Amino acid sequence: MLTSPDSVTKIGDYYKDELAKGGWHVTASTVGASSATFTATRGSEGANISVYPRGSGSGITISTHPM
Incomplete structure (x- = not known):
């Protein structure tokens, strides 16, 4: 798990750009003020990213898996 002082929306926008x-x-993706989630694939890899409010910033979880 990662944390950031940035908003969920700002971090969601960052991951949207960086994944591409x-x-x-x-x-699949959703980006809003209260949560951001991404499901992505690249070749034989898969990833899930979740961003959520945590304290005065955001928490981020990233999991990867083979396809």
């Missing part, structure tokens, strides 16, 4: 730059295909 990294060659990931986002298969």
